[in-house]
Amino acid sequence: MFTGIIEALGEIKRVEQQQGDVRLTVATANLDLSDAQLGDSIAVNGVCLTAIELTKGQFVADVSNETLSATTMGNVKAGTVVNLECALQAQTRLGGHMVSGHVDGVGQVIERKNDARSIRFSFSMPKQLARYVAQKGSICIDGISLTVNAVDDTSFSVNIVPHTLEMTTLGQRQVGDSVNLEVDVIARYLERLMMGQTDNQAAVDYKKLLENSGFVK
Numbered sequence: 001m002f003t004g005i006i007e008a009l010g011e012i013k014r015v016e017q018q019q020g021d022v023r024l025t026v027a028t029a030n031l032d033l034s035d036a037q038l039g040d041s042i043a044v045n046g047v048c049l050t051a052i053e054l055t056k057g058q059f060v061a062d063v064s065n066e067t068l069s070a071t072t073m074g075n076v077k078a079g080t081v082v083n084l085e086c087a088l089q090a091q092t093r094l095g096g097h098m099v100s101g102h103v104d105g106v107g108q109v110i111e112r113k114n115d116a117r118s119i120r121f122s123f124s125m126p127k128q129l130a131r132y133v134a135q136k137g138s139i140c141i142d143g144i145s146l147t148v149n150a151v152d153d154t155s156f157s158v159n160i161v162p163h164t165l166e167m168t169t170l171g172q173r174q175v176g177d178s179v180n181l182e183v184d185v186i187a188r189y190l191e192r193l194m195m196g197q198t199d200n201q202a203a204v205d206y207k208k209l210l211e212n213s214g215f216v217k
Contacts, residue, residue: 002043002085004096004138004145006168007031010044012080013058022063024049024076031084033059041101043085045169046143046180047071048101071103071180072142083143083168096145097138103180105129107141109173115159120149121173122157125181130154131191132183140182144168 008031016023026044033054041048042059047067053060068074076082088094104126111122123141125133133139133151139158140146146158165171173179 001088002048002099002101002143003088003092003094004085004099004140004143006083006085006144008084009167009169010082010084012076012078012082015077018062021065022068022073023060024063024073025058025060026082026084027058028084029057031086033086036086041087043083043087043099043101043143045072045076045082046099046101046140046182047073047103067103070106072106072178075178081169081172085143097140098185099140099143099145099182100185101143102182104132104183105181106178107181109175109177109179110155111157112173112175117162119160119165119170120157121160121170122155123179123181124155127154129181129183132187134187137187138184140180142169142179144170 008029010029010031011027012024013027014025024044036042036051036054036059038051038054040051042051042061043049044061049061049063051059051061063073107123107125109121110124113120130151130153133148133156135148135151137148138145139148139156141158144164146160149157149159160170
């Protein structure tokens, strides 16, 4: 699990084709890997990757075809700047929200405009994700925990303060750029808990609940 608070900007140093999938070498800049172990998870632009090699200032991770097709990892190349975050520890301050590093879909920047010292971004999103995105709720964009300002069936907007623009890749994002999206994990599980064995069988009979509470006669 992660918090969505980016710890460092890294850079893709090498992209190697490996019998149909990809192996990445990621330079970690000032990311603290002093206590990292082989097999640990590191989020790269919000994608949870497993470190299979650790050397000073970089790590290596394999990226499966599933991840390449479902995220922006298929578009990275040597020189691409990426957001990095190590997996959270029990004593870590949860400054953002609970982030799994399992990307739900890819969106695009559809608007970027100045808002005083901040920048307001609008992003498109796959329509099936809209039900998990709520105004003033949390969403993860390229590994960054952000608050949703407004949302409709196909898009949402966020306000990015100067610190986040400086410390993450969002400062470089322009209209047309693709980003990884992860919705709030609580929303996903809540939906599942509210459903029965099939998509059409609700675990809670809302009509009966309202009748018993005196709201419906």
